[in-house]
Structures are given as C-alpha cells and as structure tokens.
Amino acid sequence: MPTLLLAYLVLCTAWWAFEFYVGRRQAACVQRYRDQVPAAFAQSVTLEDHRRSADYTRDRLRLDAIASIVDLAVTFVALLWALDFVTGLVSGWMAPSIARSLATLGILWLCSSLLSLPLSAVRDLGLEQRYGFNRKTPGLFLRDRLKAMLLTVIIGGPLVAGILWALRDLRGPWWVYVWAALTVIMLAAPTVYVRVVAPWFNRFTPLDGDLAARLEALLVRCGFRSDGLFEMDASRRSSRGNAFFVGFGPTKRIVLFDTLLEKHAPDEIEAIVAHELGHFKHRHTLTGALRGIVSLFAMLAVVGWLCRQPWLLPGFGMRHADPALALLLGFMLASAASPVFGLFGRAISRRHEFQADDFARSMVGAAPMVSALTRLARDNASTLTPDPLFSLVHDTHPPVPVRVAHLLA
Ligand SMILES: [Zn+2]
Known part of the structure; x- marks a missing residue:
C-alpha cells in the first residue's frame, strides 16, 4: 500500500x-450521576427529568458511535476501492471534460447521500421520536431530504463546475479566484438563506403584541438596528426551542422559534434575545465570518497546490485519473488537520458564549438568564453532568451548569 494512503488511513x-x-x-x-440531580438544580429540575436527560444522552452517544464507525468504514471503502472504481467507470463512458468530472463527483455524492439516509432516519424518526422531540412525519422527512438534495444540485453543481473550470483553464494560482468567488457567496449566503431558502422549509411571521413591544424596547436599549423580529414555525419538525440572528448590517433579522415562545416566560425570552444581542455587541458574527474567510484562503491554497502535484493520485493508490479525483483527494488530505482546528474553533466559540451571557446579565440581570438556560437544558434533555474532556472536544457552548455558575459568580 502507498505510504501516503497508509498514513492517511492510520490518521x-x-x-x-x-x-x-x-x-x-x-x-x-x-450514567454515574444518573440518580442524583446536581445541587445547583435541586430546586428547578426533577429527578425524573434528570434521568430522562441521562437516558437521552446515552442513546444519542450510542447512535453517534455507530455513525462514526460507518463513516470510518465508508472512508476505507472509498479510498481502497470506490473512488478509483467510479472514476474508471465514468472514464469508460465519456471523454475527458468538465461534464465527465461532474458526473464522477455526482455519482460519488449520490452514493454517500444514500448511505447516510438510513442512520439519519433512525436519528430523526427513531431516537428523537422516542423522546418526543421529533414532529416530522416520514413524508416530511423524505420531502426535506429531497429538497436539500435538489438545492445541493442547483447551487453546488454550477459551483463545482466553476472550480473544475478554474483548475483546468486558469494559469497560476487558480484557487485565488475560487476563494474570491466563494467569499462573495459566503457573505451573501445568510441574507439569501433567510429570504429565499428558509421560506422554502418554514413559514416566518412578524412578531407582534406585548412581547414584540418588550423586545423592541430591549433592542433600543442596546442600540441595535434590525430588519425585524420574526416567529418561525419550527414546531412542524421538532419540539426544541431556539432563537437565532442572521445577516449583516441593517438587513439582519431576529428569528424566534414558535417552540421557544410557547415554553418560555417573557422575561426568559428577553434574556435569550439579550444573549444574542451580546454576540452582535462583541462582533462575534463578524469576526466569525472573517475567520471563515481566512481559513478558506489557507485551505484553498493547500488544495490548489496539492491538486497539481503529480504524486497525489499515485500516493493514494489511484490507477485512474481525473481532475475531479485530484480535487476530492486534495480536499480530503487538506482536511486531515481540521479536527485540530475544530478544537480551537470550539474553544473560541465557548469563550464567546460567556461574553454573550455577561452582556445578557448586564441588560436583564442573571435570574432570567439562569431560568431560561435551565428550562432549555430540561426541555432539550441536555445533560447537567457532562464529562469535562468530552465538553472540551465537542461543545460549541459551555455546558449549562458551567454557564449558570458563571452567571451567578
Ligand atoms: Zn450564544
């Protein structure tokens, strides 16, 4: 086996x-703390709810473990056989062209989408259903999947064709043009997502009434300008509550899930919105976008260089050649270090959450934020007794007990 392939598989x-x-x-x-509610939540969380969170966390970890074994197996099969086989198969049908490269990537993408379908059905319609989170019917689940795949074809197809064209026809650092184009798309994406894509999946209605007036007052107090407050019918798919902000500058919107509005008291909703405003005050969205643009530049520089190396395809033991295959292997190799970058990214994100919590506390006080977080943890069955190493590796948000302790400190 070629050394590069072996090293990649070992990694x-x-x-x-x-x-x-x-x-x-x-x-x-x-499991160790399943029968004991942590002292800080003894008044606010029942033992029954605490056990339900523990069981849900256990079942989800089990499913994640199965998914990661499947992923690893797919990586092995792809590198040891499937990538080369599909490239050879399509080469037999078509002369070298961008269409041929697109066909190769299309077949591989279709295979991986179909492979991920059963586990994702088990997750949504099995696990989430059992704990009362899922509200999707099998029909809606399939329709969502089909819509998402259609979107990938409509948006991803021309994009990949453009990248393949740049790789083939542009002299010098072709990837710089790709980077510039992707950056424009990344900056426009949130606005396009909210106005064009999201309405395809959900309904958005402007928020009104007492709560809207209260939140508008909060926005004024924080010196925040937005394109409006909206309620999203998330309850069609899931019972989980959430809120998010999208867009930049004056086109940004605040979206609250109807499930959040249903379950939380007005002062808790105010605290949640104040937390989101904290992210804007500290420019987390902007610096996050800039970090994304810089890492994309670094990523494409590496991929751009790798794609033109004559040793890349033989290094992975490929007998057939196509620019699509070089691009795919370039991305896979360049992403080999991404788990490490992911750790840094999540550490930054956790720090940002503390800053946003601090901001919320300064605007509405600690109490409503603590009760909002407690209710969110209980309703979403998040564990109150996480392992510190797991949290360090996986969590984008500090665990609720840590955030509550920070708010009350
Ligand atoms: Zn946050």
Whole structure:
C-alpha cells in the first residue's frame, strides 16, 4: 500500500479511536450521576427529568458511535476501492471534460447521500421520536431530504463546475479566484438563506403584541438596528426551542422559534434575545465570518497546490485519473488537520458564549438568564453532568451548569 494512503488511513483511525474513547467517557460520566440531580438544580429540575436527560444522552452517544464507525468504514471503502472504481467507470463512458468530472463527483455524492439516509432516519424518526422531540412525519422527512438534495444540485453543481473550470483553464494560482468567488457567496449566503431558502422549509411571521413591544424596547436599549423580529414555525419538525440572528448590517433579522415562545416566560425570552444581542455587541458574527474567510484562503491554497502535484493520485493508490479525483483527494488530505482546528474553533466559540451571557446579565440581570438556560437544558434533555474532556472536544457552548455558575459568580 502507498505510504501516503497508509498514513492517511492510520490518521483517520487514530482520530476515530480518540473520539470513541471520549464518547465512552461521556457515557460513563452521565450514567454515574444518573440518580442524583446536581445541587445547583435541586430546586428547578426533577429527578425524573434528570434521568430522562441521562437516558437521552446515552442513546444519542450510542447512535453517534455507530455513525462514526460507518463513516470510518465508508472512508476505507472509498479510498481502497470506490473512488478509483467510479472514476474508471465514468472514464469508460465519456471523454475527458468538465461534464465527465461532474458526473464522477455526482455519482460519488449520490452514493454517500444514500448511505447516510438510513442512520439519519433512525436519528430523526427513531431516537428523537422516542423522546418526543421529533414532529416530522416520514413524508416530511423524505420531502426535506429531497429538497436539500435538489438545492445541493442547483447551487453546488454550477459551483463545482466553476472550480473544475478554474483548475483546468486558469494559469497560476487558480484557487485565488475560487476563494474570491466563494467569499462573495459566503457573505451573501445568510441574507439569501433567510429570504429565499428558509421560506422554502418554514413559514416566518412578524412578531407582534406585548412581547414584540418588550423586545423592541430591549433592542433600543442596546442600540441595535434590525430588519425585524420574526416567529418561525419550527414546531412542524421538532419540539426544541431556539432563537437565532442572521445577516449583516441593517438587513439582519431576529428569528424566534414558535417552540421557544410557547415554553418560555417573557422575561426568559428577553434574556435569550439579550444573549444574542451580546454576540452582535462583541462582533462575534463578524469576526466569525472573517475567520471563515481566512481559513478558506489557507485551505484553498493547500488544495490548489496539492491538486497539481503529480504524486497525489499515485500516493493514494489511484490507477485512474481525473481532475475531479485530484480535487476530492486534495480536499480530503487538506482536511486531515481540521479536527485540530475544530478544537480551537470550539474553544473560541465557548469563550464567546460567556461574553454573550455577561452582556445578557448586564441588560436583564442573571435570574432570567439562569431560568431560561435551565428550562432549555430540561426541555432539550441536555445533560447537567457532562464529562469535562468530552465538553472540551465537542461543545460549541459551555455546558449549562458551567454557564449558570458563571452567571451567578
Ligand atoms: Zn450564544
């Protein structure tokens, strides 16, 4: 086996083994404290709810473990056989062209989408259904999947064709043009998403009444300008509550899930919105976008260089050649270090959550934020007794007990 291929597979397996170990730790930690509500939540969370969170966390970890084994197996099959086989098969049908490269990538994408379908059905219609989170019917689940795949074809197809064209026809650092184009798309995406894509999946209605007036007053107090407050009918798919902000500058919108509005008291909703405003005050959205643009530049520089190296395809043991295959392997190899970057990214995100909580506390006080977080943890069955190493590796948000302790400090 070529050394590069062997090294890549060893790296994938090592990362998988580490994640498996961390998952086992989390399961053990949650199980250990299953019968005892942490002292800080003794007044606000019942033992029954606490056990339900523990069981949900355990079942989800089990499913994640199965998914990661499937992923690892798919990586092995792809690199040892499927990528080369599909490239050879399509080469037999078509002369070298961008259409041929697109056909190769299209077949591979279709295979991986179909492979991920059963586990995702088990997750949504099995696990989430059992704990009362899922509200999707099998029909809606399939319709969502089909719509998402159609969107990938409509948006991804021309995009990949453009990248393949740049790789083939542009002299010098072709990837710089790709980077510039992707950056424009990334900056426009949130606005396009909210106005064009999201309405395809959900209904958005402007918020009105007492709560809207109260939130508008909060926005004024924080010196925040927006394109409006909206309620989204998230309850069609899931019972989980959430809120998010999208867009930049004056086109940004605040979207509250109807499930959040149903379950939380007005002062808790105010605290949640104040937390989101904290992200804007500290420019987390903007710096996050800038970080994304810089990492995309670095990623494409590496991919751009790798794609034109004559050793890339033989290094992975490929007998057939196509620019699509070089692009795919370039991306896979360049992403080999992404788990490490992911750790840094999540550490930054956790720090941002503390800053946003601090801002919320300064605007509405600690109490409504603490009760909002407690209710969210209970309703979403998030564990109150996580393993610290698991949290360090996986969490984009500090665990609720840590955030509550920080708010009350
Ligand atoms: Zn946040």
